[in-house]
Amino acid sequence: MYTIAIIADSPLPDRPCRELYDAIKRRGHVPRYVPISRITTSFITGNISVKIRDRAIDFDAAFLRSIGFLLDLEQFLRRVTTLRIIEEMGIVLVNPLEPFLRSRNKLEITYELARRGIPVPYTTCTEDLYYAYIEAKRLEEFVIKPITGSRGFGITKLNDPDIAFQVMKVLLGYRKPIYMQEYVRKPGRDIRVLVIDGQVFGCMYRIAPEGSWKTNVAQGGRGEPCNESRRDVEEIAIKATEALGLIYAGVDIAEKDGSYVVLEVNGSPDWRELSQVLGRSPAEKLVEVIVRLIKR
Ligand SMILES: Nc1ncnc2c1ncn2[C@@H]1O[C@H](COP(=O)(O)OP(=O)(O)O)[C@@H](O)[C@H]1O
Ligand SMILES: [Mg+2]
Structure with a gap:
């Protein structure tokens, strides 16, 4: 006991x-x-x-x-x-402390994935306003994210480099770095995969509410069964979890031109919606895993 x-x-x-x-x-x-x-x-x-x-x-x-x-x-x-x-x-x-902290930081996540060849959207992180402005012109449509944000709060989609210039100038004035990412034209949904101990526990589509591109439950998104359970999605999610050194993670994956990119790896995912969709909670499995780690 x-x-x-x-x-x-x-x-x-x-x-x-x-x-x-x-x-x-x-x-x-x-x-x-x-x-x-x-x-x-x-x-x-x-x-x-x-x-x-x-x-x-x-x-x-x-x-x-x-x-x-x-x-x-x-x-x-x-x-x-x-x-x-x-x-x-x-x-x-x-999760262990270091990976937990790493996964709170979107810059670390993207770095750890990109360096291992796990697909991510084009991303730039800088404090250089002029450079960010050039990128904004080049990218045309992109999102700016808080590095430590969650639940979709504060993520902004922009397509005008001069509005972006003003927004980024204010952010930098408040000492916030600019984390900008190509906007992925995903099909009104993304995929949330819950990985536990090297295996997929379950996954779901997260459907964005009408007229929105954000799929977070906190932004009105809802889960739906993702029955296709494609092997390549599962593989990406497992690799992404391993890349961050996490024992369990909620991996957000977007469909992009018939392929996939990882948007985020959550080291303390909320699983309320997923449990509803799957009809089972991951809690028991997580306890099983932690007990095994104690014994090791
Ligand atoms: N580059 C992107 N292109 C299109 N949609 C994105 C992009 N990045 C994030 N999103 C969407 O924005 C929402 C929040 O994304 P995420 O990066 O996971 O941040 P959070 O930590 O706030 O959940 C999700 O619905 C996701 O699908
Ligand atoms: Mg997310």
Whole structure:
């Protein structure tokens, strides 16, 4: 019997966290929900302690679901170091910290995929306004994304280089780098593939709402069965997950001219819509995997 934590930002667990909590219990282990702000580290020469309130942490493993979104740099650094200490104490993190952090950063994702020959859309990342303007003229139709965004928030499609110039100038003024990507003319949908432990757990189409090109559920997108289950899509998703070093991931894939490109690899994917479409939740499988990693 193991104690398995679920670490997240929110004081209350969301649905995927609750499903993990229940699955841990059902499998005969002890679940613990831990908001990351409650974890304290203390130090004295030669000794380090990690506590939740007055209680030393005692879990064997933890699902790392979220470290927070609108974080200050100091808060981000504290949380990262805290998690690194926990991991170095021998506590298994799923996903492991480094890949988890990498997958929060779209620049890292695109780099890790492109260098391995996994298909990605043409992407440029820069802080050079003049260069970005030249790219905007060349690309004609493109999107600008926040490097750490999610749920489709803030992703903007542009096709006028001078509107782009103004937008990018303001972003740079707020110290936001420009991450721009060729707009992929996908067929009103993309494909979400959930990979767990080197295998496809399931996939679905995400259909964009009428008149929109965003397929995120948070943007009104909805899941539909993706029965074709094409071998090449699965292969790309598995390779992309491996490329990031993730144990499980939600991979977003767009259809482009009869072929595929990876838009994103999520290291803590929400699976609510996918569970609905598939009629099964990945929580049990994830618990099975984490228990195997504890035993290893
Ligand atoms: N280059 C692109 N071309 C066309 N659609 C895109 C492109 N990049 C992202 N999208 C769409 O925008 C939405 C959000 O994309 P994504 O890059 O996964 O960011 P997020 O982290 O916000 O989910 C998805 O619906 C995706 O299909
Ligand atoms: Mg996405």
